[in-house]
Amino acid sequence: MRPAPTTSGTASGFPFTAVVGMEDLQLALILAAISPAIGGVLIRGEKGTAKSTAVRALTEILPPVDVVPGCRFSCDPDHPDPTCPDGPHQASDAPLTRAARLVELPVGATEDRVLGSLHLERALAEGVTAYEPGLLAASHRGLLYVDEVNLLHDHLVDVLLDAAAMGRATVERDGVSVTHPARFVLVGTMNPEEGELRPQLLDRFGLTVDVVASRDPAVRVEVIRARLSYEADPPGFTTRYDGAQRELAERIVKARDLLSEVILTDSALRQIAEICASFDVDGMRADLVTARTAVAHAAWSGRTVVEVDDVRAAAKLALPHRKRRNPFDAPGLDDDQLEEAINNSTPPADPDDDPDGGPDGGPGGGVDPDESGADSADDHERASGTTGPAPAGDVVGSSEPYKARLLSVQSAGAGVAGRRSRAITDVGRVVGDRPRIGRESGRPHLLATIRSAAPHQQVRGRSGPGLAVRPEDVRLTVREGREGNLVLFAVDASGSMGTKKRMGEVKTAIVSLLLDAYQRRDTVGLVTFAGAAATVALPPTGSVETAVRRLEALPTGGRTPLAEGLLQTAEVLRIAAIRDARRRPLLVLVTDGRATHGDNAFPRARQAAGWLAQQGIATVVVDCEPHRGVRLGLAAELAADLGAEYLDLGDVAAGNLVRTVTERRVA
Known part of the structure; x- marks a missing residue:
C-alpha cells in the first residue's frame, strides 16, 4: 500500500473535509482520484458556490507520486517513458517522491504556454534546440484544472482534446519536434450563465456535477461560520481537520489498492x-x-x-x-x-x-439541474440590476429553427478569439510581426527576430558562430484568425407588432440566429420594450440557452416605448464595451417603427436613434409593420436615423430574415 499524504496545520489551503454541503461534488472528485481512467470532473454551478475551493483542496489528500529525479515530465521510475525528452532513464535511478500536483490552466493562456515552445534566445545564441515544457508536461500524472473552462479559447480546447485523446502532447514547429506523455485528470469549473462547452470537450469529462448554494438557512450558517473561522486563523483551522484529512487520504489509498x-x-x-x-x-x-x-x-x-x-x-x-x-x-x-x-x-x-459493509460513498442530496439553471439565471439578472420578461400577455412560440448563414463583420478587428468575424488573434495565418513587450509570451517570428538582431552583431562584439540576441530583438508573430461578436437583439414586444403569426416568424428567425451563435460561441443579449418601459431580458452573456428561454416566454401587448427601448439598448452596449472592449457588437432592432408611449413619442425615438448612430454601432432594422392597410414607413425613417440597413419583414420573413441579416457586410 502506498503511503497517504501527510497533513499539517501549516497548510495554507482550505481543508477538503471542511467543505460543507457539497457531498456530490466531493464524491465525484474522490472517485476521479481513485480511478484517473474515469476521465476527470466538470463542475457546473452558479457563482460563489466554492467550486474552485473544493478543487484546490483536493490535492491535500491525494497520494504522493514517485517520479524520476530531474525529469521535467514526471516519468514513473517503474515504467519510464522510452521517448521522454529528458531520457533515457536508467532503471537504477532512485525515485523521488513528491506531493500530487495540481496545474492551473489560465483561460487566457497562449498555445506556447500550454504545449511548450522553443527557447528562442538559446537557439539563436548557442545554436541549440532547447525545448521549454508547458503546462501539459507539468500536469502529467496529476490534475489539470481549468477555471471557467467554458470560456477557454477554441485553439486551447483543440490542444486539450488532442492530449486527452492520445495521452501525449506533440510539438512540431520552429525546428522543435518533441513528444511526451500527458496523462492527467482534467477538472473544470464553469458558470452556465456564461455559455456551454463544445460537445467534443464536454464528452471528455468523465463525470459532471451541478452545484447550487443550499437554500437551507442552517447549512448556509454552517458554511459562513467555517469560512470566517478559516479566515481568522488559517493554521489553527486546518489543524482541527488534520485527523479527518488523514483518514480520508488513507481511505483513498485503500480504495486505489482495492480497485484491481x-x-x-x-x-x-x-x-x-x-x-x-x-x-x-x-x-x-x-x-x-x-x-x-x-x-x-x-x-x-x-x-x-x-x-x-x-x-x-x-x-x-x-x-x-x-x-x-x-x-x-x-x-x-x-x-x-x-x-x-x-x-x-x-x-x-x-x-x-x-451487515458490516462499508459506507455508501457519501451522502446524497442531488441537485435538480432545471432548478439550478433557473436560479443561476435569475441570480445573474438580480446581480445586473435588471428584471425579467415583461408582464404576462399574449405569448407566441417559435417554429422549428433552421440553419443560419454566417454573420460576420467585414473589417478585421482585434477581438477575442472565436469563430465568426476576421480579427487579429493568437491563432490563424501569419500576416506580420510586432515587437515583444517586456517578457510577453507568444509565438516568435524567427525571420523577423533574426533581421532585428543582425545589424547589431558588430556593436555587440560577436565572434564565432551563433547570433548575439537580446530580449529587445525578439519579434512576435501577428496572426489573423476569427473573433467572437456580441449580437444584441432589441425586440419590440408591443401590441402594434401585428398578428401572432408575424410575431411567431420573428421569434423563429431570432431563435435560428441564436442557434448559430450557440454553435459559434458568440455572446448574445436581449432587450425588449413594451408598455411603458424597456427591459433587459438578458444581459450580454454566452448562455444562448437562457436567451432562447427568455425569447420564447416573451409576451406581446401594450404601448410602444420605442425611445426607451433605444436608450436602454445604448446603455447595455455601453456597459458591454466597458466589460469587454474587444468584442464588437451588432445590433438587430426588430420593430414596426411605431412609438406610442409618452409625449412626442416618435420624435424622441428619432432623437435617441441619432444619438445611438453617433456611437458607430453596426445596426440592422427589421420592419415588422403589417402589409394590410396604410403603411406608415416609420421603421425606414428610423433606420435612416440610425445609419442602419433597412429590411422589410414581408421580404425577409422567417428564413429570409436570417439570410439577409447574415449576408450583410458591416463596415
Whole structure:
C-alpha cells in the first residue's frame, strides 16, 4: 500500500473535509482520484458556490507520486517513458517522491504556454534546440484544472482534446519536434450563465456535477461560520481537520489498492449498457465511464463486487451531460427517470449480504439541474440590476429553427478569439510581426527576430558562430484568425407588432440566429420594450440557452416605448464595451417603427436613434409593420436615423430574415 499524504496545520489551503454541503461534488472528485481512467470532473454551478475551493483542496489528500529525479515530465521510475525528452532513464535511478500536483490552466493562456515552445534566445545564441515544457508536461500524472473552462479559447480546447485523446502532447514547429506523455485528470469549473462547452470537450469529462448554494438557512450558517473561522486563523483551522484529512487520504489509498480486485459481473455490465441505451447517449464513452465509475465507487465503499448502488451512483455522475438533448435544453438527469431505467434493467448479481459493509460513498442530496439553471439565471439578472420578461400577455412560440448563414463583420478587428468575424488573434495565418513587450509570451517570428538582431552583431562584439540576441530583438508573430461578436437583439414586444403569426416568424428567425451563435460561441443579449418601459431580458452573456428561454416566454401587448427601448439598448452596449472592449457588437432592432408611449413619442425615438448612430454601432432594422392597410414607413425613417440597413419583414420573413441579416457586410 502506498503511503497517504501527510497533513499539517501549516497548510495554507482550505481543508477538503471542511467543505460543507457539497457531498456530490466531493464524491465525484474522490472517485476521479481513485480511478484517473474515469476521465476527470466538470463542475457546473452558479457563482460563489466554492467550486474552485473544493478543487484546490483536493490535492491535500491525494497520494504522493514517485517520479524520476530531474525529469521535467514526471516519468514513473517503474515504467519510464522510452521517448521522454529528458531520457533515457536508467532503471537504477532512485525515485523521488513528491506531493500530487495540481496545474492551473489560465483561460487566457497562449498555445506556447500550454504545449511548450522553443527557447528562442538559446537557439539563436548557442545554436541549440532547447525545448521549454508547458503546462501539459507539468500536469502529467496529476490534475489539470481549468477555471471557467467554458470560456477557454477554441485553439486551447483543440490542444486539450488532442492530449486527452492520445495521452501525449506533440510539438512540431520552429525546428522543435518533441513528444511526451500527458496523462492527467482534467477538472473544470464553469458558470452556465456564461455559455456551454463544445460537445467534443464536454464528452471528455468523465463525470459532471451541478452545484447550487443550499437554500437551507442552517447549512448556509454552517458554511459562513467555517469560512470566517478559516479566515481568522488559517493554521489553527486546518489543524482541527488534520485527523479527518488523514483518514480520508488513507481511505483513498485503500480504495486505489482495492480497485484491481473489484469484480464487474456480466449482469452489472449489462445493467450499465441497458441504462445508457435508455438515455439514448451517443457513442460508447458513457458506458465505459459508467462502468469505471461503478468499479471505483465499489472500491471506495470497501466492496469487491459491483452492486446496484454503485451503478446508480455512477450513472448520476456520468450520464447527465451525455444524454441526447436539443441544443437549448438544459443538461441534467431526472432521478425518477434514472430509477425507472434501473428498475427496467437487468440487476447485477447480488453478493453475500454483509451487515458490516462499508459506507455508501457519501451522502446524497442531488441537485435538480432545471432548478439550478433557473436560479443561476435569475441570480445573474438580480446581480445586473435588471428584471425579467415583461408582464404576462399574449405569448407566441417559435417554429422549428433552421440553419443560419454566417454573420460576420467585414473589417478585421482585434477581438477575442472565436469563430465568426476576421480579427487579429493568437491563432490563424501569419500576416506580420510586432515587437515583444517586456517578457510577453507568444509565438516568435524567427525571420523577423533574426533581421532585428543582425545589424547589431558588430556593436555587440560577436565572434564565432551563433547570433548575439537580446530580449529587445525578439519579434512576435501577428496572426489573423476569427473573433467572437456580441449580437444584441432589441425586440419590440408591443401590441402594434401585428398578428401572432408575424410575431411567431420573428421569434423563429431570432431563435435560428441564436442557434448559430450557440454553435459559434458568440455572446448574445436581449432587450425588449413594451408598455411603458424597456427591459433587459438578458444581459450580454454566452448562455444562448437562457436567451432562447427568455425569447420564447416573451409576451406581446401594450404601448410602444420605442425611445426607451433605444436608450436602454445604448446603455447595455455601453456597459458591454466597458466589460469587454474587444468584442464588437451588432445590433438587430426588430420593430414596426411605431412609438406610442409618452409625449412626442416618435420624435424622441428619432432623437435617441441619432444619438445611438453617433456611437458607430453596426445596426440592422427589421420592419415588422403589417402589409394590410396604410403603411406608415416609420421603421425606414428610423433606420435612416440610425445609419442602419433597412429590411422589410414581408421580404425577409422567417428564413429570409436570417439570410439577409447574415449576408450583410458591416463596415
